[in-house]
Amino acid sequence: MTEQTSTTTRADLATTERSRGGQSSPLQTEHGSTSIADGVVSKIAGIAASSVVGVHALGGGAARAMGALRERIPGASTSRSQGVTVEVGERETAIDLELVAEYGVSVVDLAEGVRRNVIQSVERMTGLRVTEVNIAVNDVHLPEEEPAEPAESPRVQ
Structure with missing residues:
Protein backbone atom coordinates (compact mmCIF):
# COMPACT_ATOMS: atom_id res chain seq x y z
CA MET A 1 0.00 0.00 0.00
CA THR A 2 1.47 3.36 -1.01
CA GLU A 3 0.95 6.56 0.90
CA GLN A 4 -0.26 9.59 -1.01
CA THR A 5 0.15 13.12 0.22
CA SER A 6 -2.32 15.85 -0.54
CA THR A 7 0.03 18.80 -0.06
CA THR A 8 0.36 21.30 -2.84
CA THR A 9 3.89 22.10 -3.89
CA ARG A 10 5.02 25.51 -4.97
CA ALA A 11 5.47 24.21 -8.49
CA ASP A 12 1.73 23.60 -8.48
CA LEU A 13 1.13 27.31 -7.85
CA ALA A 14 1.90 28.28 -11.42
CA THR A 15 -0.19 25.42 -12.82
CA THR A 16 -3.11 26.36 -10.59
CA GLU A 17 -2.85 29.99 -11.62
CA ARG A 18 -2.82 29.14 -15.32
CA SER A 19 -5.86 26.90 -14.94
CA ARG A 20 -7.79 29.75 -13.31
CA GLY A 21 -7.33 31.97 -16.32
CA GLY A 22 -10.98 33.07 -16.32
CA GLN A 23 -10.96 34.43 -12.77
CA SER A 24 -10.40 38.13 -12.33
CA SER A 25 -7.52 39.47 -10.31
CA PRO A 26 -6.78 43.00 -9.12
CA LEU A 27 -3.38 42.54 -10.76
CA GLN A 28 -4.72 41.35 -14.13
CA THR A 29 -7.26 43.72 -15.71
CA GLU A 30 -8.42 44.55 -19.20
CA HIS A 31 -6.23 47.69 -18.99
CA GLY A 32 -3.02 45.81 -18.26
CA SER A 33 -1.23 43.70 -15.71
CA GLY A 39 11.70 41.47 -2.90
CA VAL A 40 8.58 43.57 -2.42
CA ILE A 47 8.05 43.98 8.42
CA ALA A 48 4.68 42.38 9.25
CA ALA A 49 6.33 39.44 11.03
CA SER A 50 8.76 41.65 12.97
CA SER A 51 5.95 43.82 14.28
CA VAL A 52 4.31 40.92 16.15
CA VAL A 53 5.00 40.98 19.89
CA GLY A 54 7.14 37.97 20.81
CA VAL A 55 9.26 37.96 17.65
CA HIS A 56 12.80 38.83 18.70
CA ALA A 57 14.43 38.62 15.26
CA LEU A 58 14.02 37.16 11.80
CA GLY A 59 16.48 34.76 10.21
CA GLY A 60 18.65 31.85 11.23
CA GLY A 61 21.95 32.17 13.04
CA ALA A 62 24.01 32.73 9.88
CA ALA A 63 21.55 35.26 8.45
CA ARG A 64 21.50 37.22 11.71
CA ALA A 65 25.32 37.21 11.85
CA MET A 66 25.53 38.54 8.30
CA GLY A 67 22.88 41.14 9.14
CA ALA A 68 24.89 42.28 12.16
CA LEU A 69 27.97 42.69 9.96
CA ARG A 70 25.97 44.55 7.32
CA GLU A 71 24.64 47.00 9.92
CA ARG A 72 28.20 47.98 10.88
CA ILE A 73 29.04 49.10 7.36
CA PRO A 74 28.60 52.87 7.06
CA GLY A 75 25.68 53.72 4.81
CA ALA A 76 24.28 50.17 4.79
CA SER A 77 20.66 49.65 5.72
CA THR A 78 19.03 46.93 7.78
CA SER A 79 17.52 44.16 5.67
CA ARG A 80 13.78 43.95 6.31
CA SER A 81 13.55 40.67 4.42
CA GLN A 82 16.19 38.75 6.39
CA GLY A 83 14.84 35.29 7.19
CA VAL A 84 12.05 35.58 4.61
CA THR A 85 11.80 33.49 1.46
CA VAL A 86 8.95 34.00 -0.98
CA GLU A 87 7.72 32.57 -4.21
CA VAL A 88 5.51 34.94 -6.17
CA GLY A 89 3.21 33.94 -9.02
CA GLU A 90 0.80 36.03 -11.07
CA ARG A 91 -2.00 35.88 -8.48
CA GLU A 92 -0.61 33.96 -5.49
CA THR A 93 2.39 33.85 -3.22
CA ALA A 94 3.87 31.41 -0.70
CA ILE A 95 6.03 32.64 2.17
CA ASP A 96 8.59 30.93 4.43
CA LEU A 97 9.79 32.66 7.60
CA GLU A 98 12.62 31.85 10.01
CA LEU A 99 12.41 33.58 13.35
CA VAL A 100 13.66 33.77 16.90
CA ALA A 101 10.97 33.85 19.59
CA GLU A 102 11.17 35.68 22.91
CA TYR A 103 11.43 33.32 25.88
CA GLY A 104 8.09 32.75 27.61
CA VAL A 105 5.93 33.34 24.55
CA SER A 106 3.70 30.50 23.37
CA VAL A 107 5.18 29.40 20.05
CA VAL A 108 1.76 28.24 18.84
CA ASP A 109 0.17 31.63 19.59
CA LEU A 110 3.16 33.46 18.15
CA ALA A 111 3.06 31.48 14.90
CA GLU A 112 -0.69 32.12 14.56
CA GLY A 113 -0.23 35.85 15.16
CA VAL A 114 2.66 36.10 12.71
CA ARG A 115 0.78 34.10 10.10
CA ARG A 116 -2.35 36.28 10.46
CA ASN A 117 -0.39 39.56 10.32
CA VAL A 118 1.70 38.49 7.31
CA ILE A 119 -1.32 37.28 5.34
CA GLN A 120 -3.33 40.45 6.04
CA SER A 121 -0.43 42.77 5.19
CA VAL A 122 0.66 41.01 2.00
CA GLU A 123 -2.87 40.54 0.66
CA ARG A 124 -3.90 44.13 1.48
CA MET A 125 -0.78 45.73 0.03
CA THR A 126 -0.22 43.58 -3.05
CA GLY A 127 -3.54 42.04 -4.05
CA LEU A 128 -1.84 38.63 -4.15
CA ARG A 129 -3.54 35.69 -2.44
CA VAL A 130 -1.25 34.14 0.18
CA THR A 131 -1.49 30.36 -0.18
CA GLU A 132 0.75 29.47 2.75
CA VAL A 133 2.97 30.95 5.43
CA ASN A 134 5.43 28.41 6.80
CA ILE A 135 7.16 29.41 10.02
CA PRO A 143 16.71 38.13 28.35
CA GLU A 144 20.19 37.57 29.76
CA GLU A 145 21.55 37.17 26.21
CA GLU A 146 21.27 40.92 25.63
CA PRO A 147 24.69 42.45 25.04
CA ALA A 148 25.64 44.92 27.74
CA GLU A 149 25.56 48.53 26.62
CA PRO A 150 29.12 49.82 26.58
CA ALA A 151 29.62 52.72 28.94
CA GLU A 152 30.49 55.88 27.07
CA SER A 153 34.03 56.84 27.70
CA PRO A 154 34.84 60.49 27.91
CA ARG A 155 36.46 61.95 24.83
CA VAL A 156 39.19 63.61 26.84
CA GLN A 157 40.85 62.09 29.89
Whole structure:
Protein backbone atom coordinates (compact mmCIF):
# COMPACT_ATOMS: atom_id res chain seq x y z
CA MET A 1 0.00 0.00 0.00
CA THR A 2 1.47 3.36 -1.01
CA GLU A 3 0.95 6.56 0.90
CA GLN A 4 -0.26 9.59 -1.01
CA THR A 5 0.15 13.12 0.22
CA SER A 6 -2.32 15.85 -0.54
CA THR A 7 0.03 18.80 -0.06
CA THR A 8 0.36 21.30 -2.84
CA THR A 9 3.89 22.10 -3.89
CA ARG A 10 5.02 25.51 -4.97
CA ALA A 11 5.47 24.21 -8.49
CA ASP A 12 1.73 23.60 -8.48
CA LEU A 13 1.13 27.31 -7.85
CA ALA A 14 1.90 28.28 -11.42
CA THR A 15 -0.19 25.42 -12.82
CA THR A 16 -3.11 26.36 -10.59
CA GLU A 17 -2.85 29.99 -11.62
CA ARG A 18 -2.82 29.14 -15.32
CA SER A 19 -5.86 26.90 -14.94
CA ARG A 20 -7.79 29.75 -13.31
CA GLY A 21 -7.33 31.97 -16.32
CA GLY A 22 -10.98 33.07 -16.32
CA GLN A 23 -10.96 34.43 -12.77
CA SER A 24 -10.40 38.13 -12.33
CA SER A 25 -7.52 39.47 -10.31
CA PRO A 26 -6.78 43.00 -9.12
CA LEU A 27 -3.38 42.54 -10.76
CA GLN A 28 -4.72 41.35 -14.13
CA THR A 29 -7.26 43.72 -15.71
CA GLU A 30 -8.42 44.55 -19.20
CA HIS A 31 -6.23 47.69 -18.99
CA GLY A 32 -3.02 45.81 -18.26
CA SER A 33 -1.23 43.70 -15.71
CA THR A 34 0.82 44.44 -12.62
CA SER A 35 3.74 42.29 -11.55
CA ILE A 36 5.19 42.34 -8.06
CA ALA A 37 8.83 41.44 -7.41
CA ASP A 38 9.77 38.82 -4.84
CA GLY A 39 11.70 41.47 -2.90
CA VAL A 40 8.58 43.57 -2.42
CA VAL A 41 6.62 40.68 -0.96
CA SER A 42 9.52 39.55 1.24
CA LYS A 43 10.00 43.06 2.63
CA ILE A 44 6.28 43.42 3.43
CA ALA A 45 6.23 39.97 5.05
CA GLY A 46 9.40 40.71 7.04
CA ILE A 47 8.05 43.98 8.42
CA ALA A 48 4.68 42.38 9.25
CA ALA A 49 6.33 39.44 11.03
CA SER A 50 8.76 41.65 12.97
CA SER A 51 5.95 43.82 14.28
CA VAL A 52 4.31 40.92 16.15
CA VAL A 53 5.00 40.98 19.89
CA GLY A 54 7.14 37.97 20.81
CA VAL A 55 9.26 37.96 17.65
CA HIS A 56 12.80 38.83 18.70
CA ALA A 57 14.43 38.62 15.26
CA LEU A 58 14.02 37.16 11.80
CA GLY A 59 16.48 34.76 10.21
CA GLY A 60 18.65 31.85 11.23
CA GLY A 61 21.95 32.17 13.04
CA ALA A 62 24.01 32.73 9.88
CA ALA A 63 21.55 35.26 8.45
CA ARG A 64 21.50 37.22 11.71
CA ALA A 65 25.32 37.21 11.85
CA MET A 66 25.53 38.54 8.30
CA GLY A 67 22.88 41.14 9.14
CA ALA A 68 24.89 42.28 12.16
CA LEU A 69 27.97 42.69 9.96
CA ARG A 70 25.97 44.55 7.32
CA GLU A 71 24.64 47.00 9.92
CA ARG A 72 28.20 47.98 10.88
CA ILE A 73 29.04 49.10 7.36
CA PRO A 74 28.60 52.87 7.06
CA GLY A 75 25.68 53.72 4.81
CA ALA A 76 24.28 50.17 4.79
CA SER A 77 20.66 49.65 5.72
CA THR A 78 19.03 46.93 7.78
CA SER A 79 17.52 44.16 5.67
CA ARG A 80 13.78 43.95 6.31
CA SER A 81 13.55 40.67 4.42
CA GLN A 82 16.19 38.75 6.39
CA GLY A 83 14.84 35.29 7.19
CA VAL A 84 12.05 35.58 4.61
CA THR A 85 11.80 33.49 1.46
CA VAL A 86 8.95 34.00 -0.98
CA GLU A 87 7.72 32.57 -4.21
CA VAL A 88 5.51 34.94 -6.17
CA GLY A 89 3.21 33.94 -9.02
CA GLU A 90 0.80 36.03 -11.07
CA ARG A 91 -2.00 35.88 -8.48
CA GLU A 92 -0.61 33.96 -5.49
CA THR A 93 2.39 33.85 -3.22
CA ALA A 94 3.87 31.41 -0.70
CA ILE A 95 6.03 32.64 2.17
CA ASP A 96 8.59 30.93 4.43
CA LEU A 97 9.79 32.66 7.60
CA GLU A 98 12.62 31.85 10.01
CA LEU A 99 12.41 33.58 13.35
CA VAL A 100 13.66 33.77 16.90
CA ALA A 101 10.97 33.85 19.59
CA GLU A 102 11.17 35.68 22.91
CA TYR A 103 11.43 33.32 25.88
CA GLY A 104 8.09 32.75 27.61
CA VAL A 105 5.93 33.34 24.55
CA SER A 106 3.70 30.50 23.37
CA VAL A 107 5.18 29.40 20.05
CA VAL A 108 1.76 28.24 18.84
CA ASP A 109 0.17 31.63 19.59
CA LEU A 110 3.16 33.46 18.15
CA ALA A 111 3.06 31.48 14.90
CA GLU A 112 -0.69 32.12 14.56
CA GLY A 113 -0.23 35.85 15.16
CA VAL A 114 2.66 36.10 12.71
CA ARG A 115 0.78 34.10 10.10
CA ARG A 116 -2.35 36.28 10.46
CA ASN A 117 -0.39 39.56 10.32
CA VAL A 118 1.70 38.49 7.31
CA ILE A 119 -1.32 37.28 5.34
CA GLN A 120 -3.33 40.45 6.04
CA SER A 121 -0.43 42.77 5.19
CA VAL A 122 0.66 41.01 2.00
CA GLU A 123 -2.87 40.54 0.66
CA ARG A 124 -3.90 44.13 1.48
CA MET A 125 -0.78 45.73 0.03
CA THR A 126 -0.22 43.58 -3.05
CA GLY A 127 -3.54 42.04 -4.05
CA LEU A 128 -1.84 38.63 -4.15
CA ARG A 129 -3.54 35.69 -2.44
CA VAL A 130 -1.25 34.14 0.18
CA THR A 131 -1.49 30.36 -0.18
CA GLU A 132 0.75 29.47 2.75
CA VAL A 133 2.97 30.95 5.43
CA ASN A 134 5.43 28.41 6.80
CA ILE A 135 7.16 29.41 10.02
CA ALA A 136 10.36 27.89 11.39
CA VAL A 137 11.17 28.95 14.95
CA ASN A 138 14.89 28.21 15.14
CA ASP A 139 15.83 29.80 18.46
CA VAL A 140 14.50 31.29 21.68
CA HIS A 141 15.93 34.57 22.90
CA LEU A 142 16.70 34.73 26.61
CA PRO A 143 16.71 38.13 28.35
CA GLU A 144 20.19 37.57 29.76
CA GLU A 145 21.55 37.17 26.21
CA GLU A 146 21.27 40.92 25.63
CA PRO A 147 24.69 42.45 25.04
CA ALA A 148 25.64 44.92 27.74
CA GLU A 149 25.56 48.53 26.62
CA PRO A 150 29.12 49.82 26.58
CA ALA A 151 29.62 52.72 28.94
CA GLU A 152 30.49 55.88 27.07
CA SER A 153 34.03 56.84 27.70
CA PRO A 154 34.84 60.49 27.91
CA ARG A 155 36.46 61.95 24.83
CA VAL A 156 39.19 63.61 26.84
CA GLN A 157 40.85 62.09 29.89
